[in-house]
Amino acid sequence: MAKVTLKEIARRAGVTANTVSRALNNRGGISKETQRRILKIAHEMNYIPDRIASSLRSMKSNLIGVMVPNVSTANWADILRGVEDCAYENGFQILLSNSQEERAREKAILEQFRSLRVQGLILMPSFESQELIRTIAGLPTPCVLINRRYMGYEIPFVMPDNVHGIRQAVAHLVNRGHERIGFVNGHPGSMTSQIRYNAFTESMRESGIDLAGCPAIMCKGSCASATEAARKLLEEHPQVTALMCFSDLIAFGAYKAIQEGGRKIPGDIAVVGFDDVDLATIVSPPLTTVHIPRYDMGKTAMRMLLKAMAGEKIEPLGQFMETRLVVRESA
Amino acid sequence: MAKVTLKEIARRAGVTANTVSRALNNRGGISKETQRRILKIAHEMNYIPDRIASSLRSMKSNLIGVMVPNVSTANWADILRGVEDCAYENGFQILLSNSQEERAREKAILEQFRSLRVQGLILMPSFESQELIRTIAGLPTPCVLINRRYMGYEIPFVMPDNVHGIRQAVAHLVNRGHERIGFVNGHPGSMTSQIRYNAFTESMRESGIDLAGCPAIMCKGSCASATEAARKLLEEHPQVTALMCFSDLIAFGAYKAIQEGGRKIPGDIAVVGFDDVDLATIVSPPLTTVHIPRYDMGKTAMRMLLKAMAGEKIEPLGQFMETRLVVRESA
DNA sequence: TTGAAAGCGATACCAC
DNA sequence: GTGGTATCGCTTTCAA
Numbered sequence: 001m002a003k004v005t006l007k008e009i010a011r012r013a014g015v016t017a018n019t020v021s022r023a024l025n026n027r028g029g030i031s032k033e034t035q036r037r038i039l040k041i042a043h044e045m046n047y048i049p050d051r052i053a054s055s056l057r058s059m060k061s062n063l064i065g066v067m068v069p070n071v072s073t074a075n076w077a078d079i080l081r082g083v084e085d086c087a088y089e090n091g092f093q094i095l096l097s098n099s100q101e102e103r104a105r106e107k108a109i110l111e112q113f114r115s116l117r118v119q120g121l122i123l124m125p126s127f128e129s130q131e132l133i134r135t136i137a138g139l140p141t142p143c144v145l146i147n148r149r150y151m152g153y154e155i156p157f158v159m160p161d162n163v164h165g166i167r168q169a170v171a172h173l174v175n176r177g178h179e180r181i182g183f184v185n186g187h188p189g190s191m192t193s194q195i196r197y198n199a200f201t202e203s204m205r206e207s208g209i210d211l212a213g214c215p216a217i218m219c220k221g222s223c224a225s226a227t228e229a230a231r232k233l234l235e236e237h238p239q240v241t242a243l244m245c246f247s248d249l250i251a252f253g254a255y256k257a258i259q260e261g262g263r264k265i266p267g268d269i270a271v272v273g274f275d276d277v278d279l280a281t282i283v284s285p286p287l288t289t290v291h292i293p294r295y296d297m298g299k300t301a302m303r304m305l306l307k308a309m310a311g312e313k314i315e316p317l318g319q320f321m322e323t324r325l326v327v328r329e330s331a
Numbered sequence: 332m333a334k335v336t337l338k339e340i341a342r343r344a345g346v347t348a349n350t351v352s353r354a355l356n357n358r359g360g361i362s363k364e365t366q367r368r369i370l371k372i373a374h375e376m377n378y379i380p381d382r383i384a385s386s387l388r389s390m391k392s393n394l395i396g397v398m399v400p401n402v403s404t405a406n407w408a409d410i411l412r413g414v415e416d417c418a419y420e421n422g423f424q425i426l427l428s429n430s431q432e433e434r435a436r437e438k439a440i441l442e443q444f445r446s447l448r449v450q451g452l453i454l455m456p457s458f459e460s461q462e463l464i465r466t467i468a469g470l471p472t473p474c475v476l477i478n479r480r481y482m483g484y485e486i487p488f489v490m491p492d493n494v495h496g497i498r499q500a501v502a503h504l505v506n507r508g509h510e511r512i513g514f515v516n517g518h519p520g521s522m523t524s525q526i527r528y529n530a531f532t533e534s535m536r537e538s539g540i541d542l543a544g545c546p547a548i549m550c551k552g553s554c555a556s557a558t559e560a561a562r563k564l565l566e567e568h569p570q571v572t573a574l575m576c577f578s579d580l581i582a583f584g585a586y587k588a589i590q591e592g593g594r595k596i597p598g599d600i601a602v603v604g605f606d607d608v609d610l611a612t613i614v615s616p617p618l619t620t621v622h623i624p625r626y627d628m629g630k631t632a633m634r635m636l637l638k639a640m641a642g643e644k645i646e647p648l649g650q651f652m653e654t655r656l657v658v659r660e661s662a
Numbered sequence: 663t664t665g666a667a668a669g670c671g672a673t674a675c676c677a678c
Numbered sequence: 679g680t681g682g683t684a685t686c687g688c689t690t691t692c693a694a
Contacts, residue, residue, distance in 0.1 A: 003687090016666075019663085021689065022664090029664080049687090051688095052447065052687080053670090057689040059670075061383060077408045088428070095427075096426075097419070098412055100416075223613060255613075283614060283615070337671065337673095353673095356673090365679080382672095384673085387671080387673090
């Protein structure tokens with residue numbers, strides 16, 4: 001069974017390929033009657049348009065390149081779904097690539113995207129690299145960043161409102177009477193770590209809490225490293241009654257450090273996380289945490305991209321997605 | 332800055348586009364000297380090949396269509412990474428689409444893939460639909476299924492060795508002296524539920540255990556529904572000393588049902604899961620479960636697909652990925 | 663409203 | 679080893 005092309009249909013319909021194209025794309029300049037006839041024939045022949053050919057001529061690929069650092073990280077999957085749903089609704093298809101957080105691979109991926117003439121990009125670059133930033137900023141293709149922000153460049157971005165999220169969490173702890181709150185931070189290299197930690201100290205100050213009694217510690221971001229960090233923090237600062245954690249994963253790590261000593265959550269130490277991953281409801285006790293609307297973040301990013309692709313100016317440049325404190329039992 | 336094309340490079344190099352193409356693709360039939368000169372010029376001009384044009388002429392898109400039911404499900408993300416890594420290594424790019432488990436969307440996605448001339452497909456179709464199966468089986472494009480198997484069709488597939496996995500789990504429980512083991516199954520509609528349940532009864536019989544004392548119950552697959560199911564099972568069958576669960580998620584649901592009554596895991600009731608998701612190490616007590624090599628599954632699927640795309644016959648048709656019992660503290 | 667012709671950017675194929 | 683030309687399947691453009 002040979003491939004059905006416009007020409008084939010044209011021959012059968014007794015018109016030219018041109019006319020068939022007009023009919024199929026509902027582009028007007030054609031009589032209703034002819035169009036109906038052509039559509040019928042096309043359907044009968046089980047025609048599937050060749051988007052490669054179409055792209056070549058029209059310069060529109062209807063492809064969106066999405067680069068994520070590591071598909072497995074729970075967070076990305078939800079965001080991805082938001083992106084994909086929105087893309088699908090608007091007739092775009094997703095090209096997904098996993099950078100593995102490797103510089104060389106990120107570069108190669110961007111080239112491949114370009115090579116396939118993607119019309120837009122959604123990127124979650126891993127670390128900040130001036131070279132990569134310049135490359136991205138110089139791209140002729142519209143682009144939206146997720147969870148990242150390049151100061152000094154006009155690249156639209158979407159991220160959770162980290163500051164507000166932390167503020168909500170701290171307010172909750174303070175309301176419950178905590179005054180000695182430890183902060184278990186994530187990876188030192190991450191910009192988000194800095195943002196959240198700054199928001200933490202800021203919120204504490206606003207609440208009139210003495211930061212002297214509120215130690216902070218960093219870890220590598222993994223659950224195990226968090227256990228170790230929390231253990232150390234609690235040993236060195238026994239006065240602490242609550243832990244604010246950079247992420248849910250880190251909170252889970254802290255759980256272990258707390259519970260191994262027979263201490264109770266939240267009785268002895270209260271814990272608050274950040275992200276609201278699925279497991280937050282599953283652990284024991286269920287984790288009080290700051291919810292990030294991941295799916296909506298993805299959708300929002302794609303919507304911004306569509307706007308940018310339509311040539312509209314993105315105003316404001318950054319979308320800070322609203323967070324929500326989900327109070328469960330750990331604090 | 333206009334687009335750099337072969338022709339441009341050719342003009343500058345004083346050769347034809349044809350020759351440039353040969354040089355860039357290292358296709359031979361060209362002198363080392365000319366090739367070097369052309370490559371240099373191409374690089375200077377910052378040439379990026381147009382894969383759309385190349386695809387059109389060569390009939391090779393270097394695109395692989397991947398359809399998943401729901402990108403958010405933790406499992407898929409790992410598999411996806413395996414697929415993507417392998418694809419990347421072999422010069423292929425992933426088109427990702429999320430079917431949302433909707434029939435119509437699955438059909439639309441397959442058409443879009445075809446329209447983009449994907450050279451291969453990796454599908455994780457949601458439910459069994461005879462129509463979809465026939466469509467897939469009739470596709471001119473090589474295809475590999477993940478976690479699904481269509482009896483009576485010659486479609487290669489990859490899935491965990493469910494039977495062996497369950498057998499390992501049951502053997503472990505029996506070794507620890509359990510004789511009254513309950514089975515908390517997943518969604519009734521899922522083929523995997525049947526497979527695992529059959530494997531369960533089979534293993535029990537082999538171990539010489541009386542199935543009469545070993546009740547089974549189904550749930551909707553969610554954590555909450557599992558809590559309810561486990562609660563019911565334990566109430567109606569107080570003799571049970573261990574629960575074999577269809578998945579880790581279901582095991583977590585069972586945890587709640589067990590612990591809410593003040594019962595201890597594994598002291599009062601032992602629990603074994605299936606999947607080995609990240610949280611298995613995080614919950615308390617850490618979950619003993621059957622590990623599925625998800626990343627490898629993805630890689631294997633892609634490798635099979637590459638073979639199929641190369642025209643090789645896939646023998647055997649199905650790859651059953653080796654499972655491994657990970658003994659932690661819940662059983 | 664329709665047709666004819668050109669061309670998107672690359673590769674295949676055949677000459678030389 | 680290199681060049682010329684046709685062509686992939688479609689859309690654009692202009693003419694009728």
